[in-house]
Amino acid sequence: MSTRNQLPNPLEELTLPQLRERTSMKWRTHPSDVLPLWVAEMDTRMADPIRRALEAALAAGDTGYAAGTSYAEAVQSFAHRRWGWDGIAVERTAIVPDVMMGVVEMLRLVSSDGDAVVVNSPVYPPFYSFVEHMNRRIVDAPLDGDGRIDFDTLEATFARVTAGNSRAVYLLSSPHNPTGTVHTAEELSRVAALADRFGVRVVVDEIHAPVVLPGATFVPYLTVPGSDNALCVMSASKGWNLAGLKAALAIAGPAAAGDLARLPEEVSHGPSHLGVIAHAAAFREGSDWLDALITGLDDNRRILGKLLAEHLPPVRFTPPQGTYLAWLDCRGLGLDDESEAPVQRGLVTLSAGPAAVFLTQARVALSAGPAFGAGGDGHVRLNFATSEKVLTEAVERMGAAWREHH
Numbered sequence: 325m326s327t328r329n330q331l332p333n334p335l336e337e338l339t340l341p342q343l344r345e346r347t348s349m350k351w352r353t354h355p356s357d358v359l360p361l362w363v364a365e366m367d368t369r370m371a372d373p374i375r376r377a378l379e380a381a382l383a384a385g386d387t388g389y390a391a392g393t394s395y396a397e398a399v400q401s402f403a404h405r406r407w408g409w410d411g412i413a414v415e416r417t418a419i420v421p422d423v424m425m426g427v428v429e430m431l432r433l434v435s436s437d438g439d440a441v442v443v444n445s446p447v448y449p450p451f452y453s454f455v456e457h458m459n460r461r462i463v464d465a466p467l468d469g470d471g472r473i474d475f476d477t478l479e480a481t482f483a484r485v486t487a488g489n490s491r492a493v494y495l496l497s498s499p500h501n502p503t504g505t506v507h508t509a510e511e512l513s514r515v516a517a518l519a520d521r522f523g524v525r526v527v528v529d530e531i532h533a534p535v536v537l538p539g540a541t542f543v544p545y546l547t548v549p550g551s552d553n554a555l556c557v558m559s560a561s562k563g564w565n566l567a568g569l570k571a572a573l574a575i576a577g578p579a580a581a582g583d584l585a586r587l588p589e590e591v592s593h594g595p596s597h598l599g600v601i602a603h604a605a606a607f608r609e610g611s612d613w614l615d616a617l618i619t620g621l622d623d624n625r626r627i628l629g630k631l632l633a634e635h636l637p638p639v640r641f642t643p644p645q646g647t648y649l650a651w652l653d654c655r656g657l658g659l660d661d662e663s664e665a666p667v668q669r670g671l672v673t674l675s676a677g678p679a680a681v682f683l684t685q686a687r688v689a690l691s692a693g694p695a696f697g698a699g700g701d702g703h704v705r706l707n708f709a710t711s712e713k714v715l716t717e718a719v720e721r722m723g724a725a726w727r728e729h730h
Contacts, residue, residue: 331612333620334368336711343367348568359718360689366565366648366709368617373609374564374602381601390597395419398607399558399573405611409544416576418587421594423531423572424450426557428458429591430574431493433583434525434555435460440485440492444473446696446703448501455495464698471503471642471651473511475518482522493525498545499532502651502696502705504644506540509548516550526554532647534563534614537622540645546577553579560606563614571599621648624708624715631716635723648709654678655702657726679704686725688718
């Protein structure tokens with residue numbers, strides 16, 4: 325990451341009143357007195373190169389159907405510059421509506437009704453809801469106590485779900501949401517070796533790949549030995565805050581090219597043409613903005629640690645290596661147990677316990693831990709992609725609510 329002539333911190337450009345004018349999910353789900361630090365939207369303006377690309381398309385009336393390989397070529401170039409990865413072949417890619425719909429389509433290619441899909445809980449809630457809705461069987465292989473892949477558990481799970489020659493898929497979040505763990509090359513190589521040993525296909529959600537903070541390095545899964553038959557899905561939506569401009573890219577390893585070739589042609593009609601333009605511009609021209617963002621997120625990661633130590637000292641917090649999401653263990657706060665509450669697995673979660681206390685008493689919206697599966701009880705996920713002022717006020721409110729609760 326270059327720091328020469330770095331742009332201003334994108335997280336400090338908007339005021340809270342300006343943010344409250346937004347009509348997206350983050351700012352409209354809760355009442356206007358709530359500070360929303362839950363869903364993965366960032367409090368930033370659009371990066372200038374993306375805005376210019378969209379303005380040019382609109383001025384030209386270029387609002388038809390998505391076509392061409394500009395998106396794949398932009399990701400290919402970004403991967404070379406950012407990660408030293410030259411393994412993306414444009415002919416082994418496909419545009420898909422968004423990352424989760426892309427994951428669903430990849431699972432359709434390599435599994436059938438009733439097959440097991442292994443996930444590392446706690447994990448992004450749509451992994452549960454989307455997979456269950458497509459008639460696959462979710463099987464948890466929980467992370468270890470440090471938030472990393474537990475290989476003994478993963479091996480035992482692979483053995484169990486493939487018994488009797490059953491087919492199975494491993495759906496990996498990389499970097500991991502909600503823990504922010506960035507898997508190492510050694511860890512991913514062990515995953516590939518285990519998957520090969522048990523005949524498990526690997527599908528990887530790499531949506532947070534651009535957002536890796538100082539101290540860690542992102543390793544694309546398709547760069548490790550034994551990953552040739554994997555399928556990965558990537559987009560610019562998290563790195564550049566483009567969730568409202570739908571588009572993602574599916575990437576096949578060399579041995580999975582035949583699988584990707586079976587993707588129904590109509591899937592490519594799902595992405596927005598403007599979405600493809602925006603995402604391609606982000607990967608092609610948005611690196612300077614991304615560098616400034618990562619510097620701001622690194623600052624916020626440090627600030628959050630200090631704020632928690634001051635206002636909520638019982639909270640256990642391991643600073644994330646990637647993403648802008650903090651996974652907070654609130655069990656030491658003595659708040660109600662969330663495990664007895666009904667939880668909706670999805671973007672909007674009805675919460676109890678810590679998340680509910682912080683919402684009702686602190687007026688701070690966080691994501692409730694149980695929605696993330698096993699290991700989520702007593703936890704909350706906090707989105708720190710906001711200004712220092714908003715982050716500080718939120719944690720101060722949470723601390724006051726906790727002290728009042730006791």
